[in-house]
Amino acid sequence: MHDQIQKPRYELSDNKQLQEKYRISIGQTSQVNGDRSWAKAEYEGMLQIAKKLGNSKVADCLVLARTMGLRVTEAAAVSRAQAEYALRTGVYQVKGEAKNGKHREVLLSPEGRRIFERRLPLTDRGARLFIQPGEKTHQVVNRMEKFVQHHREKVLTVEGITQRTDRRYGSDRTLTFHGLRYNYVQERMRQEIDKGYSRDAAASIVSQEVGHNRIDVIKIYEG
Known part of the structure; x- marks a missing residue:
């Protein structure tokens, strides 16, 4: 709830900070087995549905989540100033709007x-x-998530269902906006490793991009 508040008072x-000031220690999030990424055909199918129904907002935010690792709230809240800065600098x-207010930069x-070039002329300054x-x-975020929930059964593939199935428990994970961050992380890890980085070095780079700053979290995104 706090993450959704714009310009919170506290x-x-x-x-x-909890550890240093109050001696409160919170353990790390346990790793959740299983892959939540989308198959390529599922992603393309959802984009096609959104465009066919004239919902360009959903289509564009799906692309931002998939190609830049943005959470759905982060994608939906893009401001004109942020878009202009990105077009000038490439960053x-x-x-x-980030989770826990943690600012970060992504290419x-x-x-x-x-998307930014197309939408800027349609967006007033400050909007x-x-x-x-x-x-x-x-x-807006709720409507986008509901759109995916309503149409995801239409785009499911055997490949996607198989890769999202937890083989230990037989449970599967359905398509969500958050799953596209899994795709982004997996692709970026391959790119950095192909450059010659070790797995830990690549994970350090990618974890900064997705706003976690912990390389062990990358294991979760890798499924």
């Missing part, structure tokens, strides 16, 4: 560049690309 302490700054993808005046961020 900030939440992170684990390090997108995730700011107050602007070619697909993201095309957001996907949120209209009077709308709340969480309302």
Whole structure:
């Protein structure tokens, strides 16, 4: 709930502050086995449905999640100022809309560049690309998540279902916006390792991009 508040009066302490100031120690999140990434055909199928139904907001945010690792809230809350900065520098700054308010930078993808260039002329100065005046961020995010929930059965593939199935427990994970971050992390890990980086070095780079700053979290995204 706190993450959804724009310009909150208070900030939440992170684990390090809790430890240093109050001697409260919070254990690390246990790793969850299983892959939540989308198969290529599922991703392309959902994009096609969104475009066919004229829902360009969902289509564009799906692309931002897949090609830049943005959470759905981060994608929905892109401001004109952020888009302009990204087009000038090639770097997108995730700011107050980030989970726990952790600012970070991620490279602007070619697909993201095309989206920003197309939407900027339609967005007033000081406004957001996907949120209209009077709308709340969480309302827009909820509609986008509901869109995926409503149409995901239409795009499921055997490949996707198989890769998301937990072989130990026989449970599967269905398509969500968050699953596209899994795709982003997996692709970026391959790219960095192909450059010659060790797995831990690659994980350190990618973990910064997705706003976790812990390389062990990357194991979760790798499934």
